[in-house]
Amino acid sequence: MLEKIVALSRKASPWVAHFNSGGCNACDIEVMATITPRFDVERLGIQLKGSPRHADILICTGPVTGQIRERLLRIYHQMPQPKYVVAVGSCALSGGVFHGCYNVMGGVDQVIPVDVYVPGCPPRPDAIIAGIAKVLDKMQEDALSKDGREREVDHGC
Amino acid sequence: MPEIEIPVGPQHPALKEPESFRFEVDGEIVKSVDIRLGYVHRGIEKACQDRTWVQAVYLIERICGICSHSHTTCFCQAVEEIAGIEVPRRARFIRSLFGEMERIHSHLLWLGLAGHEVGFDSLFMYAWHDREIILDALESISGNRVNYGMNTIGGVRRDVTEKDVDELGRALDLLEERVKYYTDVALNEATFRSRLEGVGKITREQAIDLGTVGPTARSAGVDVDLRRDDPYAAYDEIPFRVITADGGDLLAAAVVRLGEIEESLKIIRYIIENLPDGPIAVKAPRRIPAGEACSRYEAPRGEDIHYVRSGGGDKPLRVKVRAPTLANINAVAQSMRGARVADIPIIIAGIDPCFSCTDRMVRLDDVSSGRTEVLTWAQLSARCRASR
Amino acid sequence: MGADVVSVEDREKFPSEAEVARKIKSACDGMMLSVQRLSRRRVWIEMPSGEVRAFFERVKKLWPALHLSTITGLDSGSEIEVIYHFDVDNVLVNLRVKLDANTPKVDTICDILPVSDAYERELHDVLGIEFAGRTSTPRLVLPDSWPEGSYPLRNVPKGDEKHA
Ligand code: SF4
DSSP: OHHHHHHHHHHHSOEEEEEESSOOSHHHHHHHHTTSTTTOGGGGTOEEESOGGGOSEEEEESOOBTTTHHHHHHHHHHSOSSOEEEEESHHHHHOGGGTTOTTBOOSGGGTSOOSEEEOSSSOOHHHHHHHHHHHHHHHHHHHHSTTOOOOOOOSOO | OOOEEEEEOSSOTTOSSOOEEEEEEETTEEEEEEEEOOTTOOOHHHHHTTSOHHHHHHHHHTTOSSSHHHHHHHHHHHHHHHHTOOOOHHHHHHHHHHHHHHHHHHHHHHHHHHHHHTTOHHHHHHHHHHHHHHHHHHHHHHSOSSOOOOEETTEESSOOOHHHHHHHHHHHHHHHHHHHHHHHHHHHOHHHHHHHTTTTOOOHHHHHHTTOOHHHHHTTTOOOOHHHHSOOTTTTTSOOOOOOOSOOSHHHHHHHHHHHHHHHHHHHHHHHHSOOOSOSBOOOOSSOOSEEEEEEEEETTEEEEEEEEEOSSSSEEEEEEEOHHHHHHHHHHHHHTTOBGGGHHHHHHHTOOOHHHHTTTOOOOOSTTOSOOOOOHHHHHHHHHHHO | OOOOOOOHHHHHHOHHHHHHHHHHHHHTTTSOOEEEEEETTEEEEEOOGGGHHHHHHHHHHHOTTOEEEEEEEEEOSSEEEEEEEEEETTEEEEEEEEEESSSOEEEOOTTTOTTHHHHHHHHHHHHOOEEETOSOOOOOSSOTTSOTTOOTTSOOOTTOOOOO
């Protein structure tokens, strides 16, 4: 019972960590823009956090470069359960314009599981917020389901 | 006291992009710094060789989301030089217009981040709020807030209408007032000043020796600006001042950037008042004749340089890009020595680093450091806890 | 002395560029230097790879505030070209040297112009160019997992493009 309450209250104030996995920076500044006055997600209880250890949701922007792959995995492992991942931007979805570049894995979901995809190059901050809201729905579902959510990637780090 | 190593990055609260620094500190003072980039290296230069000329423009736009217009203009200029394409005058003015709008948005972004790094978060919120004004203007003309897709080989893709000019005029009025306010804050607000004054200092000689470019060089008194020294787009017809300061510290950097915003506002006014009529693009051939060219552009962060070689086909033979941050990164390493640990984030932010530009090709590694593990801030604290 | 291939008209059309080229030539008296092309604020020079160090030593003496913008490397098939781009008197000088494609090797200019460090290491990574005189050329561009001896910007025969 207590766990259910904790899980549900998580939805009221999700903490978000942001990680650029090799993108062009445009998506990053749009993610940053969501916390500034025009969009201001903090009024909804969403906080951008520095450390993945405090975060419920990881926002990834970028196609995942060769050098960053391992760091991304490491950061994913550092997040506490239950963890959710939002891939922001076309290149985080599939590689986008960088598809086929020699140092690009081609999408965040090649490395870690992704819950919500936000397309756009870059998506507007509104779209990013909508993406986070989608995760909240998922959080609620998971909180109310019988065995909650346990998931971990197994490909080695 | 033994020297301690502090790793910062690749994922760290103070860094918005993945890069990693390793500081050797003695107490509170930084002894040496070791910079590693390369986390955003995607291999764009190679990928350009598999794209047609026009496709390459869009790929190059995504070298960096903040100075996207800089990179495409620089690339298009090089290709136009090879093909001998004469860009219409109106298109050149629109290119300059977007270049300046981009400079304003980039410098306001920097101002906000600088405020954030010194713990002055209201400034961050203010600056980013006002940045939306210019983003709205960019969006209403080009259709996108960040990667505008304005440039094409031979000109620009969208025209600036009467309505846009009106809106832009109103945006300028608003911004002019705000920039005055920010200049006042930067110069007179005691907390802001005391966190920036004397921090991250480089001398004029160092700035030249280290090959710094853009506002970083200008804040140390080096009078360089490619808009004047190697005019492109419409800059040979537009009157403007080059802003320099001689402090070499971060306060000087802030003063230079704020001065540049003011100058950019004037340039935009001049452009919308003197926008010539005519076509906005000429048709470029699908195959670009064989040849090579080297083009330079004063991006918000400094000199951006593209070398392009064509073999006469529909794809480039070689595209080489050197983004400004790579030239400025040496200055960070230099000014970091002797700095206090608390000043590390603001010194890094001081050059307005853009690692997605830099990393399209490069990662720096200190020769002497040998192999060391890079930890994130969070991992480090976890480790400290475990060893207690 | 290398022969220049610049026409008289070009010299007249670009006087300040021609002046920079002349200054460089007279400073580098005795080197196999040839001015290939002048265009607006650009000078293109070519020389044998052996004299790069001497060239930069002299040019640096002439213009102490010389700004090395970058170094480009490219694989043109039969040979590997290295182009040094530097700015003097607001004219961008492009110095080209050609290296053997099998064993591309040129002297480092790191000690003369410290900025070149990163640029040289980048070229070492993507094209496998050796810079003689450096104590080491550690990997710079590519991820640690990249296979040794494979250079992404070298031309590869068709069908062999995918790297590990
Ligand atoms: S999706 Fe587009 S805008 Fe976003 S990081 Fe990738 S290339 Fe840049």
